[in-house]
Amino acid sequence: MEDRQILSGLRSGDIGALSAAIENYTGYVSAVIANQLRRRGSREDLEELTANAFVALWESRESLRTERLRGWLGAVARNQARSFLRKNRLLTVSPEDVLLVSADVAEKLLEKEEARRLLRAAVEALEPPDREIFLRFYYYDQTVPEIARDMRLKREAVKSRLRRGRDKLRQRLEEGGFPYGV
Amino acid sequence: MEFNIKDLLDGYMEEEIALRPRRSPRPEKIEALVRARLEGSEVPVSRPRRARRLLRALPVAALLACLLSVTAYAVSSLLSERVYARSASQGDVVLNLGAPESAEFQAAADWERCLAELAQAGENDSGSASFPEGSREALYAQNGAFTPAARAALDEILDRYSLSMAARLSRFQDPEELYALTGVSAFLPPLGKPGQDPWTGPDPSVPGSEHQIFKPVGSLYEGGSLEYSATALLSGERTVPYDLSLVANGNFIKGAGIVTRGDSFEEWTYTAPGGTELTLDLGASRAFLSAKLEHGYVFLFVRCGAAPHDEDTDAGRVAAYSGFARLDRELLEELAASFDYAALDALCAK
Numbered sequence: 343m344e345d346r347q348i349l350s351g352l353r354s355g356d357i358g359a360l361s362a363a364i365e366n367y368t369g370y371v372s373a374v375i376a377n378q379l380r381r382r383g384s385r386e387d388l389e390e391l392t393a394n395a396f397v398a399l400w401e402s403r404e405s406l407r408t409e410r411l412r413g414w415l416g417a418v419a420r421n422q423a424r425s426f427l428r429k430n431r432l433l434t435v436s437p438e439d440v441l442l443v444s445a446d447v448a449e450k451l452l453e454k455e456e457a458r459r460l461l462r463a464a465v466e467a468l469e470p471p472d473r474e475i476f477l478r479f480y481y482y483d484q485t486v487p488e489i490a491r492d493m494r495l496k497r498e499a500v501k502s503r504l505r506r507g508r509d510k511l512r513q514r515l516e517e518g519g520f521p522y523g524v
Numbered sequence: 525m526e527f528n529i530k531d532l533l534d535g536y537m538e539e540e541i542a543l544r545p546r547r548s549p550r551p552e553k554i555e556a557l558v559r560a561r562l563e564g565s566e567v568p569v570s571r572p573r574r575a576r577r578l579l580r581a582l583p584v585a586a587l588l589a590c591l592l593s594v595t596a597y598a599v600s601s602l603l604s605e606r607v608y609a610r611s612a613s614q615g616d617v618v619l620n621l622g623a624p625e626s627a628e629f630q631a632a633a634d635w636e637r638c639l640a641e642l643a644q645a646g647e648n649d650s651g652s653a654s655f656p657e658g659s660r661e662a663l664y665a666q667n668g669a670f671t672p673a674a675r676a677a678l679d680e681i682l683d684r685y686s687l688s689m690a691a692r693l694s695r696f697q698d699p700e701e702l703y704a705l706t707g708v709s710a711f712l713p714p715l716g717k718p719g720q721d722p723w724t725g726p727d728p729s730v731p732g733s734e735h736q737i738f739k740p741v742g743s744l745y746e747g748g749s750l751e752y753s754a755t756a757l758l759s760g761e762r763t764v765p766y767d768l769s770l771v772a773n774g775n776f777i778k779g780a781g782i783v784t785r786g787d788s789f790e791e792w793t794y795t796a797p798g799g800t801e802l803t804l805d806l807g808a809s810r811a812f813l814s815a816k817l818e819h820g821y822v823f824l825f826v827r828c829g830a831a832p833h834d835e836d837t838d839a840g841r842v843a844a845y846s847g848f849a850r851l852d853r854e855l856l857e858e859l860a861a862s863f864d865y866a867a868l869d870a871l872c873a874k
Binding site (some may be wrong): 351360361368370372373377385388389390391392393394396397408410414416417424461462465474476480481482483488 | 529532533536538539542544548549550551556561
């Protein structure tokens with residue numbers, strides 16, 4: 343069943359559409375969660391969080407506005423996994439995850455939502471290979487060796503492209519009045 | 525002021541990148557869970573197969589599926605006798621239980637090889653298996669045998685080496701829980717400085733975070749066998765993460781394969797203050813410590829070595845921040861001296 347049919351079915355309360363979503367996206371949703379959990383969750387944690395994403399899909403069916411089922415499920419799955427880690431005090435923060443902004447810029451941002459909007463715009467402006475590396479690293483929580491394997495690149499190439507992506511991101515953000523440094 | 529890039533990507537909808545499946549559950553299992561949740565009923569999830577921490581060091585099935593062509597080993601001496609498989613990319617794989625010539629070690633090695641074969645043949649799928657607490661099936665599942673074929677294979681190995689499966693009595697995190705369970709007072713080195721050390725408390729490099737990289741976790745088995753992943757606070761306020769495996773003579777518990785990453789090891793013997801003679805092995809990224817006791821065998825896998833940490837790992841990044849640089853002979857001997865081997869032996873004698 344195509345996404346369009348699944349979404350249409352969900353909106354009309356067809357439980358079969360939910361089964362089709364589970365059939366099509368269990369692999370993807372569980373991969374998103376497993377990448378976040380790494381070794382910090384058990385098999386049953388993975389199963390429960392994967393199931394939770396589909397329960398959320400069903401419970402949101404009437405208000406579901408998106409046409410991007412994969413993206414919606416990925417965002418929900420990632421969020422659930424990170425919430426689980428946060429709740430269990432297992433959420434790690436690496437130095438390269440942190441953007442430091444000066445107080446005056448922070449004042450201008452006012453809302454985290456504004457920082458989010460600016461960051462996403464900057465990510466979208468990255469060249470495709472750099473954007474993919476950036477998202478694999480920061481969104482999907484893949485390690486450098488995993489990215490190298492999946493994109494058939496050398497680790498050093500991934501590291502340098504990641505660095506380059508961050509430089510471009512910084513340049514873009516600085517142009518938008520949002521300098522950062524680590 | 526600071527923002528976390530990963531937090532800022534919350535809610536981002538990514539549509540294009542192909543992700544390689546990892547540990548993917550079956551859609552039927554997920555559908556059963558979802559339906560149960562929606563109907564307000566319960567469906568058991570897969571049982572935990574063993575302590576999480578040991579899973580970290582146990583890519584055995586995946587490794588052995590393609591690595592069973594054992595030829596020459598990079599490691600030497602007593603450690604080489606612990607090697608039971610070889611990875612083209614990760615070096616020799618050593619097993620963490622018992623003395624190499626012992627029934628406990630040989631049985632654990634045979635079982636790991638057997639598990640790999642069963643996995644390749646698809647004859648040990650845990651599926652949605654769930655067994656009543658305390659049942660015989662649960663005891664097999666604790667050791668990784670989920671199907672009748674796997675149970676029969678494990679029985680054959682246990683018969684061959686005249687060993688008995690040891691049931692897990694309890695899981696614990698804090699060493700104080702372990703001391704209360706065993707009735708033996710402190711016999712492990714202190715964990716670290718709660719609230720200050722990056723391994724055991726909030727990361728000082730990320731103000732306000734609740735970051736805890738290393739969470740101690742362990743299991744105590746009947747017969748006195750013990751597994752514990754913890755940290756040891758050594759001199760100079762340096763913290764070392766380790767996995768301890770203590771197997772009592774005659775016990776069978778599931779082992780864990782540890783890849784050596786192609787390290788070369790310096791091996792020497794060291795006599796602890798209480799008189800216990802240990803074998804110490806120091807490599808670039810790992811170190812090992814082992815000792816035969818009267819009633820059991822203790823093995824320590826130390827998660828760092830003589831070279832700087834691999835900063836591709838969480839532990840490596842935090843270690844870099846903590847100022848911990850590398851192990852040397854002196855520090856490994858200090859670690860070896862910080863355990864009470866008489867108390868560990870007494871656990872196995874009970």
